[in-house]
Amino acid sequence: MRQSAKSKTEGQKPRGRGIHPALFYSMFAVLLGGNALLGTALLMAPDISRLLGGQNDMVLSAYEDRLAQMRVEIDRLHSRNYAQAGDMNLQLQELSAQQEVLLEQHQLVRALVTKADQLGLAAVAAPEASDMDLSMVTTLDGNPDVEATAATVTQMMDETQQAMTGIALAATERTENIVTELGKLGIELDLPDAQFAGMGGPLLAANDAAATSPMIEDANAVMDALLIYKAARDSLSFAPVHMPITGNFRQSSGYGNRKDPFTGNRAFHSGLDFAAPTGTSVLSAADGVVSFVGEKSGYGKVVEVTHGNGLFTRYAHLSAYIAKEGQQVHTGTPIAKVGSTGRSTGPHLHFEVHRGENSIDPKPFLDTGKRILAMLG
Template identity: 70%
Template sequence: MRVQASFGRSDSERDRATSRTGIHPALFYATFAVLLGGNALLGTALLLSSDISRLMSGQNEQVIAAYEDRIAQLRVEVDRLHSRSYAQAGDMNLQLQELAQQQEVLLEQHQLVRVLVDKADALGIEAAALDSPSSLPQQTTTVPLAATGNPDVDATAAAVSQMMDETQLAMTSIAEAASARTASIVAELEELGIAVDLPSADDGVGGPLLPPSGDLQAAPLVEDANTVLAALMRYKAARDTFDGAPIHMPVDGNFRQSSGFGNRKDPFTGGRAFHSGLDFAAPSGTTVLAAGAGKVTFVGTKSGYGKTVEVTHASGLVTRYGHLSAYLSEMGQAVQTGTPIAKVGSTGRSTGPHLHFEVRRNDSAINPRVFMEAGKRLLAVLS
């Protein structure tokens, strides 16, 4: 039987059968040696890494501290860059704020200059053209932007500089024109013996010496504006004297000068005789005008003059109007330059309608032509 045959085998036979089916000891030891060598190589490679070596050797706290130090250094660098950026932005904002403050001051001064321009225009002085303030930046919100979208500080500074140049040019032109015209008026009138009462350029000032306060940046322009205003006041005083001086034409409408001042052939006797004034031939009834501001001090008839009107002026000069046909003024009446005072006629010692015009000082006749020519020159300058 098979079972019996199996049980009937010897122990040696069973050992031989088992050895044929198991792992050979040599193969086992060889595999173990390979695995041990690989582990040794891997451990050596791991030990070559300094950081990992430190971690494996118990130095992980030092590695982490080193990483934290590097992170802290990077944060410091970032903060430093941010601080630098903020500082640059702060400088720009501060610069824009200063420019905006300058613009506000200049806009106020711009308005002041416009007032001066209006005053000058009322006196016949044309200043340099001023741009509208609306064309200039008003505040930081309207500051021009650069291509990057940031405020263009240079453009803002240029706008402020433009305003300063513009206001300075306008004031300079006003002051120069006013001073030149004042000088012309004074020179012409002084030649005629007419004094011009001008405001003093050195007004009385004083006070304790105190340290300056506030924004002094606008002080020069304000001082220039005050100088212009003083020049305009002096010109106005000179202009008033010019307007009131007896140097304006005393007749209106169509006329011609028919006789001059000085010796001439007398129209009645044919001999040489002295003519004490100027004759302006004009149609009868032509309006006679006051040659300057003053007061009517005579209305009536004078020998040789016929109907006559006399006006006494502030300078002491007297203008006489003769051969009139009618009176348009009365004694004691205050008249201005160009006020109608009479009408042309041919009364008295006259050969036809004309105005006999005289200028007298201390009851002596002086040449009216000098006054008329001075008036024409000044009108040309002032216009």
């Protein structure tokens, strides 16, 4: 029994001893106190204190430098924003000025269109004020879209410029047509020429403040074209190109050689005959002055009207007179009544056109009048 107990005791290893708690806490307290004393000594040492203080100054100086750099960057950004804002304000001011020009241009176009309509020109479309959105175009975030607004204003200005150009072209084209048609008849028109308008005055230094804008100059050019067209159109009134009779009539005889209705032989006929009922009104073929009222051999009762360009018209075989000699008449003024006086086979108007004492074919005159009136609508 003793042997087994002994052997059991020998089989167990002896336990090691640990650090006593009191000793551990005592050592920790000593170490902490030493560190505290060492830190206090270091902080109190002048050289070490200056060293640590210098490090802090360096860090603080670097931080302040960084702040200063940040302030510079912020100021730079602000300056850039202010510049951008200034550019936008300048752009907006320019757009505002363009809008004012556009409105003025539109008013000029409307005035020119009204004048063109008064002169019988085909209507030239001008942008209506209600169709013009002159407000500032904005982006989705509500900021002004300068480029889109500028494009809109430019487009509108182009449209009004095209309208002015269209009026000038229409007036010029019609003027040229009238001049060409009447020129074929030997009728020369005395039209105003804007290039040779009378001018004068003392020679003074230019005044930039009083300079005329290109838009005003363009509008004046269009108005000149309208005035020249008006003069050409008014000249038509003095050309015997209008029908001297209306109502129920027919052309019964032409100008030139024909078979004489009385002798049956060939004879020269100096005018056009329009068969019509007795009493049908005879109209002046153009503006002029009644230069003769009376009877002439072979013509019966006659009225003659003198026009410009050395022309006069003769109306014969009348049944009655309406106009008096010396009377100023206009195109379409009733001057007499259809009859069958003189050498005539029945009621009709004998119509002649004379340049000087020589008769000329009236048909080209009347055909020209028809073409021009068709053109004028």
